[in-house]
Each structure stands twice: as structure tokens, then as C-alpha cells.
Amino acid sequence: MNDWRRAIRTPISYSVPGSSSNLIRQQTNFVSFVILSGALVLLILYAFMPPNNNDTMQALNDEHGHWHEKLVACDCLSYISQGHDNNLFVLNRTYPMTSIETMSDGRLRYRIAVVADLDKKSKSMSRPNTYLSYMLNGVLIFDPHSQTVEVNFEPKEIELSSEFSSGGRGMELSELVVFNGKLYTCDDRTGIVFEIRNSLLLPWIILPNGNGQSTGKGFKCEWMTVKDDHLYVGSLGKEWTSPNGDKIYNYDPQYVKRISAFGHVEHLDWRLRYIELRRAAGIEAPGYLVHEAAVWSKERKQWYFLPRRASHQLYDDSLDEKRGTNILLVANDNFTTINKTVSIGPLIKTHGFSSLKLLPLPDEVKLSPLGSEIAIAIKSEEDNEAIATYIMIFRLPDGHILLPETKISSKHKYEGIEFV
Template sequence: MVGQDLEKGEMLVSLMDWRKAARTPPSYRVGTSTMRLQTQFFTVVAVVGFLILLIFYRSSSNDDLQRVASYGVHDVDAHSSLHRVDPVHSLESISSSYNRNYPLSKPSYIHDKIHFKVGVISDMDQMSKSKLESNTWVSYYMLGDLVWDPQAQTVSVTWHKNSYKTLKTSYGYKGRGMELSELVTFDGRLLSFDDRSGIVYVIEEDQAHPWLILSDCDGTSPKGFKSEWATVKGEHLYVGGLGKEWTTPTGEFVNNCPMYVKKISPKGEVESLNWVDNYKALRSHLGIEFPGYMLHESAVWSDIHRRWFFFPRRMSHESYNEEKDEHQGTNVFISCDENFKNIKVVTVGEVLPTHGPSSFKFIPGTQDRVVVALRTTEVSGKTATYIMAFTIDGKILAGETKIGDLKYEGFEFV
């Protein structure tokens, strides 16, 4: 009993005594002295081992963040997912519950080329109404493979056109629904937005599950918010509208509702932000004032650059006109700081009057310097969608390639 009590007492040696224990000459006597030596020795080994593991873990975590932020995804471990990382915040400030994995599917690496899984989603306007099922609206979700060659600076995409998924819903607003605009990954889920009903859908395989309903204007309107673009900033989702005044078909002012932005938390808490001055600042930089307009359907926040990026769909120095608007496509790629003060504009190729951007994303791992964008046409009821790639300096890496005759308004790395 005495030997057992002594052993238990020695097991409580404090961390401050380990150095003294290490300097104690070894004893070769048997009995309780040998037990004392073994207990002290294992305590020293345990403490030193823990310190080494802690240093190694912190070093490894920092290395991973640096590799994710490096230019060229081939520097990232092929068996790990990329992450959205805000470089100005410490690891301690990042919520442990927020899912930052992006893209959701791991890229593959073949002969120094990076293969990504990508997806596009359609907005067929009034054609979304099902002809086969009553009270049903549909959207088409198509997957593809994007190949990025960092060395050659080339981008190519192939589509799985024979295996597209039909998304269905019975939720609509005034006889219309499932007119999905944008596709974005947020908190580990793939989301899309009905610009008629204001419903935010979670996309899972061939299913679309309602998550939220966004109300128009300041959030008190009975009408659904006309969502056109969405992006992630920090741990919040920002969803924006057209970014211009709502007018009659001939250009008379009605309200500023499309100039609000919805800030959404992972729990679904919605804050309505008045962005009237922000949108006006962008178009004023290009010399456009009301009744002229700049119409947005794509915007992305970059944690790396700490800037907003916009690829306006259409713009005009003249008053909005529904028919003329179909020929007001743009080729300007705009970025600005968080305060919408420092604004920069680059041109991307030539203006194609009937082609307007509908969605874009940065290729993961390129330091947010390489962009893949959709451009759509919608003239006299006929639609088509094209895909292209360029750098944020305006250098075209892949010219427009036609995807199909549907109007796809959302693109994402999935």
C-alpha cells in the first residue's frame, strides 16, 4: 500500500519539475526508486513530444494556407480540397462551424493540368413552365469538366450534355417560377436563386430544396427579390439584383428596389443593404448617369484582392428601352475597393452588342487572377449561352465557345 501511494504521488509531478527530474542521476536500485525514475522519464518525453507536435501542426497549417493562395493549383496537394481563405483574418477568428471547402469536389491533377468539375444552371423565363406536369416549373442543371493548364495558360471545357439534370418545383409566383439566376457555393452547399419568387434553393443532385425566401426592396415587400448575382464575403452570402432603378418598359422611374443587396448568414439571417450609392459610383466612373443605366447579373468578392469585381451585362448612356436593351452588351470588367472609391476598369475583347455576361468565377488556386465567364444572348425570344476565360488584366485565354441554345445564368466550380 505504501509503494502504491508513493507511485500515485509521483505521477502528479508538475511540469515545472521536469527539468530537475531530467538532471537527476539515474538510480540502479530496484524498488520504489526505479519506479520514480520511470515516471519522471515518461513525463519528460510526453511534454517534449506534445510541444513538438504543436509546433509541427501550426507550421503545417500555415504552409497549407500559403499553398492555397499560390498561383497555380498544381502546388496544392492533389488529395486535399481548396478553401476560401481570408488572408487578413487569423485562424482563430474563423468560425469552426462554417464550411469553407471550395470547390466541393476535389480537382484532379493529370500531366500538370488541373481538372475541375463545373456546373451551369438555366433561366428559361416563361419557358420554365412544365408542359408535362401541372403546377410545375423546371430548370436544367448541366455538369462539365474544366481543364486549366497553368503552364500554357489555357482553359478548355467539355460538357455532359446527355446527362443534364432536370430540377423541378411546385413553388411559383404569379404563374412563374424556377427561373434560376446564379450558382454559388456557400457553407458547404450549392445554392441557386429564383429571380421570380425570391426563393433560395439548395441544389443536391437532381433535387432543388427551398431554403429561404428573399423579399424585395428593404425586406418588407410582399414581392420576391429579383436575385441576379451572388457571392461569398467572409462567412456571409451577398445576393444582388440588377443594380439599376426599376423602370417602366420605356424608362420611367418606379423604385430603387433592384439596388438593394441581401446579406445572409449561414443560419439564414437576412439583412437588406441599400447599395444605391455603390451602384451609382460604378456607373458614374464610366460617365453614366440616370436615366442612363448599368445592368448587373454577375459580381464576385475577392478575399485575396480585397475588392469587388463586376462584369456588367448591359449599359447605356440613354434611357432604358426594352427592345434596345437587347443590343447593349458590354465588355467592361470593373473592380473596386470595399468603399467603392478606388474603381478600376479593363476591357475584355471587343463589344458584341447582343452578348452580355451572366455569371463568372475565378479559377481556384490562381490568386483570383483567371476568370471563367458566361455570356448570353436574348434577342427576339431566341437565346444562347457562351463561355470564355480571361485574366483580370483583360487578356483573353479562351475565346467565346457556345454551350447551347438555353440561357444559362449560373456557373460554378462544383
């Protein structure tokens, strides 16, 4: 038995002809080499295999390093993200986030929301290092046949808070927008774009001022819109000057940020475009326009601008509050054609446009006149200590008023509106 075991454990010896001195004991080494080579080949093949369904769902959901519970049904664009290990990502084009309800009488019911910019009053008096804003939910009902509209807001505000600040100020939220299936807002002090999830604010990206390379200051974001699957964030559109306008410090507010769904930011120099908008309004330097309400029309492939302030004179901080406008400017995609079309409602010097959105319509609903769009806008009033917020709804491009200026708050200055 011992001899039999010894025979099994002893490797087979091979005699190589012509070399009596070289005996090759290679069975064990050869088998080991084959096993290791095979394992290496399998690892390489596995690394380059396309993801299976579980991998794909994780790539779709694990977007920011945290897991989303589910992927909602949406009008989605799928594509391979360059620089992200070839993972499959989805851009959620669903808008608004909640379904448009068709009522029994044919009217359309929408959920809307507005968000507040409290300026210096945003700092909490009871919680240290905390800054506050408020969101107000509401319902808009639109009759596409008679083109009549009703708007009602809930009595209770939703408090939003954050500890992010710059220079002792923060949470001065200037706009609302739905992008990639999420609700975003932007703080015009820190330049932080937040996702609003219920009453929780989740910082997404920080927008630097100007070209993104000349200063560490946050971007003074004022308007937001979605164009070609990107989020566009704009500022005042006016040169940054001294309080009496006699000195230009920089052109940072004339940049626009173009943001992908992955958070990649491009810094677009719109200085010439803002100059052309000003000229279309019949104003030359040192006169100016201040922009806080702009939207891209996907249907008509054009831009709508409702300037908040307009003046033929030099900028003056103390007089600016009484330079409100009712101007509508319409530009084509590349701003080669810009028109000052109609006036939107009566001119009230202390009221200025601060947000603008277009009513999303189901495909089967067609408006008259053909090609018309319905716009919903916020106007803010800042007259010394008096603060108020108004909503108005009108038809584009003729400016026909469906809902004249209607006060929705004399407590807070709401500056952003969106269909949610």
C-alpha cells in the same frame, strides 16, 4: 414478531427540551427534503454543462431540423451561435465541393456546372403547377504554366423542378454558388434560394424585395458571391422603371442581401455604390448599367463587375437586348475607389455577361504575372427569339483572353456558373 415490525415502521419520536407538548416526527420529511433538493441541484448543473461529443455532433449535423448522414472534412470555422441555445455550429469553407485534381502532366482538373433561366418557358407543359430548369455538368482543365484551358460539358442535362411560383412564373434560376459546403441557386421570380442536392431542389430561405419591409414580392436575384463567410445576393443594380424608362417605380433592385450560414438576412442599401459603378463606366442618368455578373476576390480584396447592359440613353425595354457590354469594373472593399480597367473580349451588342467566378487555385500554384487571377464567365444572348449561351475565360486584371466566347448551348439560356 408483530411487535418487532411495528417498532421498525414507527418513526422515532424526539422530545424537545422545554416543550413537552411539541413532539417532532421529522425523520421521513427531512430525508425527502434532502433527496428532492439534491435532484434539483443535479438538474440545474446538467442544464449548464457543455455538450458532450454526441451532443456536439448532433448540433453540427442537425442544422435545418433534419439529420445529415456525415460531416465532410473541410476547412471549417467553429463558433457558438447566439440565440441557438449556445449550440456549436460549423461553417464549411470547402471550395469547390469536389477536390481539384492534379493530373500527371501538372494540369488542374475542375468540375463545373451551369444552371438555366428559361424565363416564361419554365412552366411545364406536361405536369400541372410545375416549373422546370436545367443544370449541365462539365469539366475544366487548366494548365497553370502555359495558361491554356479546355472546357467540356456532358451531353445530358439534369432536370430541376419545383412547384413554387409567383404570378404564374417560377424556377427562373439566375445563378449558382457554393456556400457553407452546399450548392445554392436563386429564383429571380420568387426570391427563393434553393439548395441543389443531386437533382433535388430544397428551399432554404425566401428573399423579400428591397429593404424587406415595404413589399411582399420576392427579390429579383441576379448575382451571388461569398465574402467574409457570408453569402451576398444582388439584383440588377438599376432602378425599377416603366418599360420606356420615363417613370421610376422603386429602388428595390439596388439592395443587396447579406446572408449568414444560419440564414439570417441583412438588407443592404447599395444605391450609392451602384451610382458610383455607373459613373466609373462614364455613364450619367438617365443612362444605366444592368448587373448580373459580380464576384468578390478573397485574394485581392476587391470586387469585379461585368455589367450585362450599358447605355447612355434612357432605359427602353425593346432596345435593351442590344445593349450588351464588354466592360470590366473593379472596386475596393468599400467602393471608395472604382476603376474601369480593360475591355473583356470584343463587344457584341446582343451578348451580355450573366455570371462570373474566379478559378480556385491550390496554395502551391502561383500565376504569372504575380497576383493574376483567372476568371470564368457566362454570356447570354437574347435577340428576339434567338437564345444562346457562351462561355469565356480570361485573366485578371489585364483581361488577357484564354478562351474566347464559345457557344455551349443554343437550346437553353444558362445564366449561372460555378466550380462544384
